[in-house]
Amino acid sequence: MDARPTSILHRTPWTPPIAIATDGVYIDLEDGRRVIDGIGGAAVACVGGNHPKVVKALKDQIDRMSYVYNMQLSSQPAEELAKLLVDTSDGAFEQVAFLSGGSEAMEAVIKTSRQYYVEVGQPKRTNYIARQLSFHGNTLSTLSLAYHPGRRAPYAAILDYQNFHHVSPAYAKRFQKPDETEERYVERLRQELEDKFIELGPETVIGFVAETVVGATTGVVSAPKGYFNAMKSVCDKYGALFMLDEVMCGMGRMGTMHAWQSLGDGAAPDLQAVAKGLGGGRVYAAIGAVLISPKVAKGIRGSSGLLKHGHTYQANPLACAASLAVQKVIIEENLVVQCRENGIHMIALLKDRLQSPNALAAPYTFDVRGAGAFFGVEFDFSNLEARRVDMKDQQFAMVVQARCLENGLVVIGMVGGSSLDGSKGDNLMLGPAYNATTEEIEKIVDIFVKSIEEVLTENFA
Numbered sequence: 001m002d003a004r005p006t007s008i009l010h011r012t013p014w015t016p017p018i019a020i021a022t023d024g025v026y027i028d029l030e031d032g033r034r035v036i037d038g039i040g041g042a043a044v045a046c047v048g049g050n051h052p053k054v055v056k057a058l059k060d061q062i063d064r065m066s067y068v069y070n071m072q073l074s075s076q077p078a079e080e081l082a083k084l085l086v087d088t089s090d091g092a093f094e095q096v097a098f099l100s101g102g103s104e105a106m107e108a109v110i111k112t113s114r115q116y117y118v119e120v121g122q123p124k125r126t127n128y129i130a131r132q133l134s135f136h137g138n139t140l141s142t143l144s145l146a147y148h149p150g151r152r153a154p155y156a157a158i159l160d161y162q163n164f165h166h167v168s169p170a171y172a173k174r175f176q177k178p179d180e181t182e183e184r185y186v187e188r189l190r191q192e193l194e195d196k197f198i199e200l201g202p203e204t205v206i207g208f209v210a211e212t213v214v215g216a217t218t219g220v221v222s223a224p225k226g227y228f229n230a231m232k233s234v235c236d237k238y239g240a241l242f243m244l245d246e247v248m249c250g251m252g253r254m255g256t257m258h259a260w261q262s263l264g265d266g267a268a269p270d271l272q273a274v275a276k277g278l279g280g281g282r283v284y285a286a287i288g289a290v291l292i293s294p295k296v297a298k299g300i301r302g303s304s305g306l307l308k309h310g311h312t313y314q315a316n317p318l319a320c321a322a323s324l325a326v327q328k329v330i331i332e333e334n335l336v337v338q339c340r341e342n343g344i345h346m347i348a349l350l351k352d353r354l355q356s357p358n359a360l361a362a363p364y365t366f367d368v369r370g371a372g373a374f375f376g377v378e379f380d381f382s383n384l385e386a387r388r389v390d391m392k393d394q395q396f397a398m399v400v401q402a403r404c405l406e407n408g409l410v411v412i413g414m415v416g417g418s419s420l421d422g423s424k425g426d427n428l429m430l431g432p433a434y435n436a437t438t439e440e441i442e443k444i445v446d447i448f449v450k451s452i453e454e455v456l457t458e459n460f461a
């Protein structure tokens, strides 16, 4: 890979190429190449490139006012964006707190839920229950809350094991037993959550936290039907909160504004984190938010009446103006519907090209899943009847990610998301802009499949 000198301590084992401009779904690199973005950065970009309305909103806001501090002053774009998020939630949410990204939003979910119980006079509640193979962010508390063995490993000794607890993922393709119906699988998971409440003492539990669709660990895995209703029923039974992390899968990406509306049994959460798609134009806004249900809003209103948690840049007018413009574009251009329709085409293409009987990758393609503008493809090489693939200690998903980039496509590869100990897993994620054209979607699938086939062919033993 590129060995150019750099003073940045990068997050990749290789030195990433330099991007100099974006245009729609395309990114221009300093070395003269133009690549197509098949995952919107990290499932961020949703309204395509440099949308003129978003660019204008941001420029206008810079000319007017770039910053005020949220403990002294509010701003028009922040107020308008919050109102829009509440008004479009069909009553699910009553208030909003802004943050500057996904981890901050999840940190705020953790702290706001604790604040709620302190304020409603239940200070003994100190325990959170989340799921194995989840991801909720990269701060210490969000790593403690989540459970991806690889990402936790270097910090395992300094994580919080006292307040954060875990139950099984809802990942039927890997963990539903062969003789188990979907209903019985859901009941097993519901019982496990209830048992965990009882083990901890139900009066000590703050709540259950889950990604509605698991993103950056297992690769776009939605839960079986009935699962979220079942988990919410346990929270309700013991007076605890039901909290969803829609940082990656929310704000339209699954083809509905909130993923729980289509893939979460319609089970509205008490608190919800959103981020990436909230500000996701190619004109980027570092923004996240906690969406607060009437129940939690009422509890806090009845006591301190204010958010006790905060950061310097939260609710800053620039991020809110960009985000507000993105949300207006999504509404005015009916992009959630377009995203839903695009998704039907994209999943059919992926299934056909990777799983049809004569597809080269079919014996190794364990699953193709997703909807809207969010797809996961999971590979598995344990099929003994298939021709052997010898990756010579390299990880297939990461080699495919690199090959896609060489072939002009940005995707995300992930490893360690298919087994509880993190030792297995070759997943890749795709997520085009909601308004990608049919031609762009077909191009993304073409390069993706070509890259997979190249890597397979080169590594047949």
Ligand SMILES: Cc1ncc(COP(=O)(O)O)c(C=O)c1O
Binding pocket: 042, 101, 102, 103, 104, 106, 135, 136, 137, 138, 211, 215, 216, 245, 246, 247, 248, 249, 275
């Ligand atoms: C579900 C989920 N929660 C939280 C985060 C953390 O967001 P950020 O990277 O903006 O801190 C991510 C990031 O990928 C995520 O997918």
